[in-house]
Amino acid sequence: MTNIPKKPPPSYLVTIGIPFAILFTLFSFQRVGFNLQDFTENLANRAIVTDPLFNPKWSWAWENTADALVETVQIAILASIVGCAFALPLSFYASRATNLNKYSYFLYKSFLNLVRTIPDLFWAMLFTVAVGIGPFAGVLALIMFSLAIMGKLLSETIDSIDPGPMEAAKATGSSHNQTVFTSALPQVLPNFTAYFLYIFELCIRASVILGLVGAGGVGRIIETQRIFLRFDRISPIIVIILVVVILIEQFSVWIRKRIL
Amino acid sequence: MNIPKQPLSHKILKYTLTSAIIFASLWSAAGLEITIARIIDAPRQIGILVGAMFPLDTSQEAFDRIIPKVFESLFIAWAGTVIGAIFSFPISFLAAHNVAAGAVSRITKQILNAIRAFPELILAFVFLPITGLGAFTGTLALGIHSIGTLGKLSSEVIEGIDEGPLEAIKSSGGSKINELIFGVIPQVMPTITSYWLYRFEINLRASAVLGVIGAGGVGQELINQLRFRDFPRAGTVLICTIVLVLVADAISASIRNRIIKGKVAKS
Secondary structure, three states, X not given: OOOOOOOOOOOHHHHHHHHHHHHHHHHHXXXXXXXXXXXXXXXXXXXXXXXXXXXXXXXXXXXXXXXXHHHHHHHHHHHHHHHHHHHHHHHHHOOOOOOOOHHHHHHHHHHHHHHHHOOHXXXXXXXXXXXXXXXXXXXXHHHHHHHHHHXXXXXXXXXXXXXXXXXXXXXXXXXXXXXXHHHHHHHHHHHHHHHHHHHHHHHHHHHHHHHHHOOOXXXXXXXXXXXXXXXXXXXXXXXXXXXXHHHHHHHHHHHHHHHO | OOOOOOOHHHHHHHHHHHHHHHHHHHXXXXXXXXXXXXXXXXXXHHHHHHHHHOOOOOOHHHHHHHHHHHHHHHHHHHHHHHHHHHHHHHHHHHHOOOOOOHHHHHHHHHHHHHHHHOOHHHHHHHHHHHHOOOHHHHHHHHHHHHHHHHHHHHHHHHHOOOOHHHHHHHXXXXXXXXXXXXHHHHHHHHHHHHHHHHHHHHHHHHHHHHHHHOOOOHHHHHHHHHHOOXXXXXXXXXXXXXXXXXXXXXXXXXXXXXXXXXXXXXX
């Protein structure tokens, strides 16, 4: 007989976690009113939305959405640039590798986490109340949105940089600030650029929904047409946004090849 | 001292990029009619709003309304993630080119791309006439969108596996099914599970938003309070949402860490 080693007993995470997850799932489905019967009975109603959605009115979209689309792109450009510009210094303060003070590190890290917990549309709602309806509120909302994502991605990248160059700079007698500028910053700049392009793309996607709460962009048109159930006018907008996003993706792939 | 000069092409690239960024922001700011006066005034206006939220509305009645809504968002996010996980799991095998035949993989990938193209909010529009206003609509919208995103991520994990164990199974006479069960799944399961949890964190934020169009969750509550200018209660809604997201994120992140890094050896 071969000697098969005994299987180690499963960890508590598995023995307790999996039954708990299943129970929680069942409970969640019950609470959200999961009901397949109603769903199949009313499935025919989807025609209200899907028929016009798959029957796009391109001529209408070309005539009426150009301004709003430009506005969407402008919101995304401004918000991603400003948000990432703010995030760049903040991330260095929110990383253990470059911020030697434990307390200020914790403070900056918590601030970034806090900004990240509030969903983008909530920011938009708050800013429309604070500064009035319009694209300015959308820009502010997306600044918070890009600040949060860039802060998280970049500070984690800084955490894992190669400490060698920093040590070398320190050995030549440079101050902490000089060390960070000459040895940490150049290491993460390519990542910063890549993240920036990714965030720009996310901002374009997000600005589609900003209009729902009056924060400008092409979502404004989607919202007014949705109320009148004119989904035939909405689907061209979705396609155009998709094309824009794909173009940006291609562009960022090209840029990344050049700089990385 | 002899410092090597930066090559000219680098300099040109640097200056073009900088001026392009400055020009793009100025063009955007001008187009959106954002003036310096508005920027300077914004912090004051935001301060007024934040000031109006305090003291928070901590009456029993407020919590009785808000807490169920907050938990509804949690249930929507979890149920949506489970739908996404269950359906995306088999689909991701069909989409991986090292498991499925070339044509099948290409077609499945295109289907997943098509699903991802629709934002959750648009999907919610589609489900509204079928399932009505309420949490179920939001669940389905999140679920369908999650199938697209999780399917893509999972199939990429499957494509990145080590082929060695598969060969070992094949050489000991295992069937194609054996290869999947004993060769592929044990390799990909930890990463895929952590993606599921990660998706749950994203869905939690998205489900909070879906309420704005009436698809259940805490978004409806926030927009109502802001419309009625009941700022103290809006503040309470906001704080409750933040607490829920922070706690759920922390639990999910610690489980993900445990799955990916394994048990930390006791020293």
